Amino acid sequence: MSxxxxxxxxxxxxxxxxxxxxxxxADDYAEATRRGERHxxxxxxxxxxxxxxxxxxxxxxxxxxxxxxxGAEVMNMAMQASSVKKGETLIDTALTLNAMRPDLLVVRHxxxxxxxxxxxxxxxxxxxxxxxxxxxxxQALLDALTIRRAKGRLHRLTVAICxxxxxxxxxxxxxxxxxxxxxxxxLVGPPTLMPAQVAELGVEVTDDMAEGLRDADVVxxxxxxxxxxxxxxxxxxxxxxxxxxxxxAKLAHAKxxxxxxxxxxMNRGVEIDGTLADDINRSVIQEQVEMGxxxxxxxxxxxxxxxxxx
Ligand code: NCD
Numbered sequence: 075m076s077x078x079x080x081x082x083x084x085x086x087x088x089x090x091x092x093x094x095x096x097x098x099x100a101d102d103y104a105e106a107t108r109r110g111e112r113h114x115x116x117x118x119x120x121x122x123x124x125x126x127x128x129x130x131x132x133x134x135x136x137x138x139x140x141x142x143x144x145g146a147e148v149m150n151m152a153m154q155a156s157s158v159k160k161g162e163t164l165i166d167t168a169l170t171l172n173a174m175r176p177d178l179l180v181v182r183h184x185x186x187x188x189x190x191x192x193x194x195x196x197x198x199x200x201x202x203x204x205x206x207x208x209x210x211x212x213q214a215l216l217d218a219l220t221i222r223r224a225k226g227r228l229h230r231l232t233v234a235i236c237x238x239x240x241x242x243x244x245x246x247x248x249x250x251x252x253x254x255x256x257x258x259x260x261l262v263g264p265p266t267l268m269p270a271q272v273a274e275l276g277v278e279v280t281d282d283m284a285e286g287l288r289d290a291d292v293v294x295x296x297x298x299x300x301x302x303x304x305x306x307x308x309x310x311x312x313x314x315x316x317x318x319x320x321x322x323a324k325l326a327h328a329k330x331x332x333x334x335x336x337x338x339x340m341n342r343g344v345e346i347d348g349t350l351a352d353d354i355n356r357s358v359i360q361e362q363v364e365m366g367x368x369x370x371x372x373x374x375x376x377x378x379x380x381x382x383x384x
Contacts, residue, residue: 077376080384081193081200084209085250096372097219097228103375104219104368107143114175116375118145120177125167126203126328127153127183132338132363133203133213137180146178164188165195172196177381178374181205197370199377201370207243207302214247215336216366218255220294220358223365224286224333229256233292234328236262236283236347237318238307240269241299243365244337248294249275262286263318266307283318287327294335295320295346321347325356333358 077095085093106114120143126134134150141148151171164183171179172195179200181189186206193200204210222228233252238247239261252259254275260278261268262285272279280286288292298314308314318336334350334357342348351357 075230078380079203080377080380081212082373083190083200084203085214085254086209086246087191088211088251088254090254092152092219093215093254096215096224096369096376099258099375100215100219100365100369101223102304102370103371104365107364107368112143114371114375116371117141117178117378118143120146120378121175122146122148122178122180122374123171123174123176124148124150124203125171126151126179127203128190129183130203132366133182136363136366137201137203137212137370140367140374143367144371144375145384164192166331168192168195170184177378183289199374199381201373204243205224206244209238209247210243211247212252212366212369215242215373216362216369217244217248217294217335217337217352218251219361219365220335221333223361224358225291230258232258232260232289232296234260234262234286234290235294236286236320238297238298239263239296240267240307241267241274241302242296245296249277253277260286260290264308264314270379283320283324284327287324287332289333290328292333292335293328295340296337297339298342298345311341315344318345319345319347320350322350325350329376329382332356335359335362337362339341346360 076091124134124137138148175196179198180203182203183189183205186208189202189205202211206352218228235245262280264281336359
């Protein structure tokens with residue numbers, strides 16, 4: 075086994091072989107779940123705490139189901155309503171929880187770097203469920219597993235990541251992962267939604283969907299992260315849809331068997347046409363959700379094995 079880390083904080087530090095180890099185990103869990111095996115033992119008797127400092131439905135539910143399928147006791151902390159509101163610092167919250175001796179801490183936080191900071195203060199394994207614009211490692215892993223299952227491989231593919239790149243931790247983690255596995259990545263979107271140092275990323279960048287999608291194997295759409303925008307980044311949603319929204323006509327520039335992805339939640343009619351999102355011949359959006367549970371099972375299983383070995 076080649077995954078020996080204490081925490082899963084980002085894709086950046088991972089070696090390609092660690093990514094493959096995670097994906098292989100996740101694939102096994104996906105198949106076991108499809109066969110109806112719902113009662114794994116890997117986390118039996120362990121306590122998993124989900125701390126979401128930012129609203130989330132699907133990611134929190136996915137981590138909760140993953141933990142329960144492996145036998146963990148799962149607790150969801152409603153951080154919105156907690157002592158954070160009363161002025162407690164992130165570190166105090168972490169130390170308090172640490173004293174309750176959880177085994178796994180799943181953390182989402184609006185500030186980039188907050189989860190890494192927290193991981194330094196606790197004895198358990200920490201999983202980053204998304205921090206600011208920084209990383210969302212389990213999302214990139216579930217996307218990678220979905221791509222690998224659909225395309226039969228995870229290298230030498232052309233992947234177009236489209237839309238609000240600047241505000242997206244999903245784009246960032248995916249970009250890093252796909253680069254490590256030697257794929258060709260293109261970023262497509264208006265210049266106002268590109269990160270400042272985009273030229274230094276070493277990937278192709280364009281504001282033209284036809285050019286960006288040309289011969290792509292994978293078209294990954296992103297949500298407009300309105301909650302992270304502090305001003306006008308697009309003229310109007312209508313105009314944005316016209317130029318950057320994915321519909322059948324724009325998808326025709328990609329390979330005939332290109333798959334369509336979206337991390338959710340989707341703004342139908344803003345970044346993607348609703349009919350296309352539901353087209354099971356092209357869209358793998360539901361499969362992404364399914365693989366999300368499998369990837370989180372694998373990640374928590376591997377981290378707990380390392381915790382026990384330590
Ligand atoms: C993503 C996130 O939170 O970064 N969503 C998710 O994990 N369900 C993407 C998004 O919010 O657009």
